[in-house]
Amino acid sequence: MARVALVTGGTRGIGGAISKALQAAGYKVAANYAGNDEAAAKFKAETGIPVFKFDVGDFDASAAGVAAVEGEVGGIDILVNNAGITRDGFFHKMTKDQWSAVIRTNLDSLFNVTRPVIDGMRARSFGRIVVISSINGQKGQMGQVNYSASKAGDIGFVKALAQENANKGITVNAICPGYIGTEMVAAIDPEVLKAKILPQIPVGRLGDPSEIARAVVFLASDEGGFITGSTLTINGGQYFA
DSSP states (O other), X not given: OOOEEEETTTTSHHHHXXXXXXXXXXXXXXXXXXXXXXXXXXXXXXXXXXXXXXOTTOXXXXXXXXXXXXXXXXXXXXXXXXXXXXXXXXXXXXXXXXXXXXXXXXXXXXXXHHHHHHHHHHHHTOEEEEEEXXXXXHHOOTTOHXXXXXXXXXHHHHHHHHHHHGGGTEEEEEEEEOSBOSHHHHTSOHHHIIIIXXXXXXXXXXXXXXXXXXXXXXXXXXXXXXXXXXXXEESTTSOOO
C-alpha cells in the first residue's frame, strides 16, 4: 500500500512542486492550503491531489485538518512542513502583528501539524518529517528579523525531534533553500534581482522548485533512512553552512 504524505502550503510554489514530485514517486499525497481557494481548486483539477484548507498557525484547526486527511487519505507517514509567510520590515519599525504572524505560521505550525501525526508514526515505527527552512534561517537577513528567527527555530526543532524519534524509525530533517524561482521571488523588481541577488549566487541563477522537491523525495524514501537531524543546504553556493 502506498504511503501517505501531507504537504503544508502544498498547492503553490515549492510546496506545489513537492506535492507533485511525491505523487510521481508513488505516494498518496494530500496538500494543505491556507486561503487561495481558486489556486487550490486549479491544483486539484490538474493533479488529482486532494486539498485541505486549514490554518497551520492554529492548533485546533491543524488537529482537525490532520484528522480530515487521515480520514480521507490514510495515516500520515510523511509530513512536509512547508507552509511559510513573510512580513518584512526593519526591526525598529516592525509591529507586533508582523512578528506574531510570521512566528505563528512559520514556527508554531511545526508543533501544530507535527504533534497530531507523531503518535501514529511512532506506533507504526516509520515516519519522515521534512521541514522547509531557509538560507535566511542560517545566515540571517536584514529586514527579516521575524522570518530569520522563525526559520532558525525550524532547524532547532529538527535537531531535537530527530533525537527523540530516531529509535522509532522516524527521521526528521530540514532543507534550507536559497533564492528559488517562485511567485514570491518573481515579485522582486527584476533590476534588483539582476543587480543585487543573482551576483550573490555562484551558479548564476535562481533555483527551481523541482530541485527542492527532488531532495524531499529522497529524504522521504527508505533509502534516506540513515539521514536524520540534518540540514540540507540548497542555495547554488550562496552560503556555506
